[in-house]
Amino acid sequence: xxxxxxxxxxxxxxxxxxxxxxLLPSLLYFKIANSNVECNICKxxxxxxxxxxxxxxxxxxxxxxxxxxxxxxxxxxxxxxxSLTKLIKNxxxxxxxxxxxxxxxxxxxxxxxxxxxxxxxGYTYDxxxxxxxxxxxxxxxxxxxDCVIAxxxxxxxxxxxxxxxxxYRILKNxxxxxxxxxxxxxxxxxxxxxxxTNPDEREKAYGQFDHLRIYGDDFISxxxxxxxxxxxxxxxxxxxxxxxxxxxxxxxxxxxKNVTNYRKVFIGxx
Ligand SMILES: [Zn+2]
Numbered sequence: 062x063x064x065x066x067x068x069x070x071x072x073x074x075x076x077x078x079x080x081x082x083x084l085l086p087s088l089l090y091f092k093i094a095n096s097n098v099e100c101n102i103c104k105x106x107x108x109x110x111x112x113x114x115x116x117x118x119x120x121x122x123x124x125x126x127x128x129x130x131x132x133x134x135x136x137x138x139x140x141x142x143x144s145l146t147k148l149i150k151n152x153x154x155x156x157x158x159x160x161x162x163x164x165x166x167x168x169x170x171x172x173x174x175x176x177x178x179x180x181x182x183g184y185t186y187d188x189x190x191x192x193x194x195x196x197x198x199x200x201x202x203x204x205x206x207d208c209v210i211a212x213x214x215x216x217x218x219x220x221x222x223x224x225x226x227x228x229y230r231i232l233k234n235x236x237x238x239x240x241x242x243x244x245x246x247x248x249x250x251x252x253x254x255x256x257x258t259n260p261d262e263r264e265k266a267y268g269q270f271d272h273l274r275i276y277g278d279d280f281i282s283x284x285x286x287x288x289x290x291x292x293x294x295x296x297x298x299x300x301x302x303x304x305x306x307x308x309x310x311x312x313x314x315x316x317x318k319n320v321t322n323y324r325k326v327f328i329g330x331x
Contacts, residue, residue, distance in 0.1 A: 101134045101307040102126045102162055109312075115320055116311040124162045128324045129212055129241045131307050134163065136294050136326055139303065143292070143328050145170055148237050152207035155231070157195055157214045167210075175206075196223035204233045212241040216272045225287045229331060238289060238329040243268060243321045248277035268319030275319055281327060289329030296324075 098118075099106045105123035113120055119128050126134075137145040153173035156164060168174040177191035177198075193200055195211060196218055209228045215221045228238050245252070245268075253274035257263055260270035267275040284291045296310040304310060314322045 097306070098308050099306055100124060100126055101131050101138060102166070110308055115317060116315050116322075117313045119308060119311050126162050128309060128311060129326070130160060130163060132294065132296070132309050132324055133212065133239065133241070133326050135299055135303065135307055135309055136328070139299055140294065143237070143294070148208050148239075148328075153205070154208045154210065155191075155201075155206045157209070157211035159189075160212065171208075194218075196220050196227055198227050198231055201231045203230055204236075205231050207233055207236045208239065209236075210239040212239070213243065215240065215242050216267070216269075216274055216276065219273060221274075222283070222287070225284060225289075229287050229289065232331045234331055236331050238284075238327075238331070240284065240327045240329070241324065242276045242280055242327075243272070243319075244276045244278070244280060244323070244325065245319050246322050248275065250279050251275070251277045251283070266319075284327060284329050289331060292328045292330070294326040294328065 097106065097108060098110055100110075100121035100123060103121060103124035103126065105121055107122055109118045111120040111122045112118055113127075116128075120126070121131075136143050137148065141147075149167055149170045151170075151172040153175075154167060154171040155175050155177055156167060157177050159176040159178070164174075164176065175190040176188065177193055177195070178189050179192065179194045191198075191200060195214060209232060211224075211228070215224055218224045225238075232238060251274055252266070254266065257266050263272055264270045267273070281291050281293055296304040299307075299309060310324065311322055
């Protein structure tokens, strides 16, 4: 028993050391490059950003923004078809699971800005307008909003297809949905197993204890199958200079299973 544990630990340590050696070139590159980065949301400038359990140097030390938030904001700032003026300014906007860092800005620009969430353990948000489940928004009339934003929400929702249908229903014609979801690198088809219900098993299977699936490349077709015309925004939609400066991708790719190294913002036109 003791021997087994010892060898388990030794093997884990060797594996970790090998991984670190393999990562060394990119780490060195990052240090030598001495890149100056800037959060496009709060404008904080840093030599480099903070790390989290998944990635090195991706969190703004000032406002806590992550790659997906800055990618969304870069979309508003630099892509004319999906600018702040076109999608948010003087529009009615519904923001699910509203991240503090962008809700203040959106509120400033939108004509009618509402927040929504369906409370679950471990999450707290202040001043929510609608306590609703995104897959059953009975309180909201058809074609009511110009824009619905739900970043990293659908992976928590039991019936995500119902949620997408509901978002479509409450959007006006010509309105936009904005989604982000965790997508495992190189996973073609979304992985979901209804038999996995235990939080530990969910963490192992999908990367987080309260996720119900891990999305694959087919997420875009899922949105399209519910009549959205979908535009996929990633780091390649911006100049190299902007993508690097605003850290619109992880400077060092993570090797962790279920990690999302290539973040995308999905904009769906109704
Ligand atoms: Zn920031």
